Amino acid sequence: MPDPLQRVRSVGSSDRLEPSDTELLHRMQLREEQGLELLYARYGGLVFTLALRIVGDRELAREVLQDTFIRCWDGSESFDAGRGRVPWWLMGIARNRAVDLLRSRPHQARLREREQLAAGASEAAQPDATDARAMRHAVINALQGLPGAQRQAIELAYYGGLSQTEIARELDTPLGTIKSRTREAMDRLRVLLWPLIEPQGEASDGRD
Amino acid sequence: MTEEREHPIENLAAHALGALEASERMHIDDHVAACATCASLLEQYRAVAGTLPLGLDPVPPPVEAWAAIRAEAARRRPLRAERVGTTRRPGWRRVTWPVLTALAASLLAWNVVLQFELTHRPPGPEVEALARRPGRLVILAGTGAPGASGRLLVAIDGHHGHLATAGLTPLGTERTYQLWFVRPDAPPASGGTFRVDTHGRAWATVTVPISLDEARLIGVTEEPAPGSAELTGKYVLEAKTWR
Numbered sequence: 001m002p003d004p005l006q007r008v009r010s011v012g013s014s015d016r017l018e019p020s021d022t023e024l025l026h027r028m029q030l031r032e033e034q035g036l037e038l039l040y041a042r043y044g045g046l047v048f049t050l051a052l053r054i055v056g057d058r059e060l061a062r063e064v065l066q067d068t069f070i071r072c073w074d075g076s077e078s079f080d081a082g083r084g085r086v087p088w089w090l091m092g093i094a095r096n097r098a099v100d101l102l103r104s105r106p107h108q109a110r111l112r113e114r115e116q117l118a119a120g121a122s123e124a125a126q127p128d129a130t131d132a133r134a135m136r137h138a139v140i141n142a143l144q145g146l147p148g149a150q151r152q153a154i155e156l157a158y159y160g161g162l163s164q165t166e167i168a169r170e171l172d173t174p175l176g177t178i179k180s181r182t183r184e185a186m187d188r189l190r191v192l193l194w195p196l197i198e199p200q201g202e203a204s205d206g207r208d
Numbered sequence: 209m210t211e212e213r214e215h216p217i218e219n220l221a222a223h224a225l226g227a228l229e230a231s232e233r234m235h236i237d238d239h240v241a242a243c244a245t246c247a248s249l250l251e252q253y254r255a256v257a258g259t260l261p262l263g264l265d266p267v268p269p270p271v272e273a274w275a276a277i278r279a280e281a282a283r284r285r286p287l288r289a290e291r292v293g294t295t296r297r298p299g300w301r302r303v304t305w306p307v308l309t310a311l312a313a314s315l316l317a318w319n320v321v322l323q324f325e326l327t328h329r330p331p332g333p334e335v336e337a338l339a340r341r342p343g344r345l346v347i348l349a350g351t352g353a354p355g356a357s358g359r360l361l362v363a364i365d366g367h368h369g370h371l372a373t374a375g376l377t378p379l380g381t382e383r384t385y386q387l388w389f390v391r392p393d394a395p396p397a398s399g400g401t402f403r404v405d406t407h408g409r410a411w412a413t414v415t416v417p418i419s420l421d422e423a424r425l426i427g428v429t430e431e432p433a434p435g436s437a438e439l440t441g442k443y444v445l446e447a448k449t450w451r
Contacts, residue, residue, distance in 0.1 A: 036281055048269035050261035062270050066277050073281045084251055088258030092365050100419040139263035157227035158260055164222050179218050186221035189256045197255050
């Protein structure tokens with residue numbers, strides 16, 4: 001099968017011809033496989049990257065990837081545009097599934113895998129589209145602008161699948177401090193990233 | 209009472225990151241369902257959380273992944289058609305019409321009850337979304353109370369749900385009903401506690417602490433208030449299969 005990522009990039013040379021994400025979901029509700037294929041082409045890489053970052057194992061990450069898109073295929077009508085955009089919804093499904101898997105494994109093994117992955121992840125980097133690259137830089141810059149302790153709290157929660165209580169225990173830090181760090185970090189990210197996401201983000205890429 | 213106490217702002221960001229314990233999540237979900245201010249802030253946090261993966265070095269998925277997804281999607285397509293009755297299979301022939309009629313009548317009655325409950329809830333994004341498109345449905349049957357039943361509606365994110373029950377015995381203040389998710393080789397995980405009204409009915413926002421696909425049994429027990437860390441009571445409602 002041709003690489004779906006490659007196919008969409010060639011289509012993407014004329015952005016106005018690209019169907020929006022919500023249009024793809026609509027096609028999926030009509031059981032049109034092409035809707036699923038294009039959505040996968042658009043976000044399969046990101047879902048896999050997220051899953052791999054969380055579970056630290058390519059086989060498990062592939063399981064999360066497949067499960068995410070099958071759930072999307074089965075439940076595309078459950079997407080609620082009033083609660084956000086399609087990629088956030090997809091990432092939420094993927095992240096929850098990955099954390100479910102993560103929590104079924106010994107904690108120490110999880111930490112080891114995360115360390116191994118952090119050491120080797122950059123080797124697999126691939127080029128991506130211009131818009132995504134710009135957004136990626138914005139996210140990276142925003143994260144790098146956080147104090148280390150705040151960034152750590154965010155990463156342990158989102159990628160580590162740990163609750164606030166577990167993070168406090170892991171870092172031997174008062175729970176109230178962890179809550180404050182998390183909120184302050186997310187507020188800073190929100191101030192920096194929200195203007196890029198909404199409403200300009202929708203207007204510029206036209207995907208939702 | 210301060211603004212901080214009225215609105216659970218301190219926990220909204222953690223909720224968007226999926227970093228709250230089950231009881232905290234339930235508290236937030238209850239509040240957000242009726243608070244437009246916190247619902248809006250939570251959605252902004254969720255949007256930010258949704259962009260975090262963009263900060264990772266992209267890793268291409270295995271080339272065989274798409275083939276597996278396409279094959280599974282194709283396999284499920286005829287199954288879905290069958291569910292809405294456009295395709296017949298031999299199994300249907302063994303089901304008699306009276307059973308089908310009774311099932312249809314009970315579903316109709318349930319939908320009427322559900323819509324009634326929805327219209328009597330405070331407006332909020334959770335309830336509105338649920339009213340439009342429920343995700344997965346778990347039907348719980350009474351095991352301890354004759355005529356008791358329940359419906360667990362799980363949102364598409366797999367972690368939030370609403371539980372509606374009928375026919376359960378009202379309890380005193382020292383006891384409570386508790387929802388459990390049971391999987392093999394692990395202690396039952398609590399989805400939260402709830403109380404029923406004088407008619408034995410309840411409508412509660414609950415947490416789904418594990419994937420439904422991993423659960424082998426979902427049940428409700430009677431436990432000491434305010435809820436047990438471990439399952440101690442007998443099941444009054446339970447489900448062993450769901451779609």
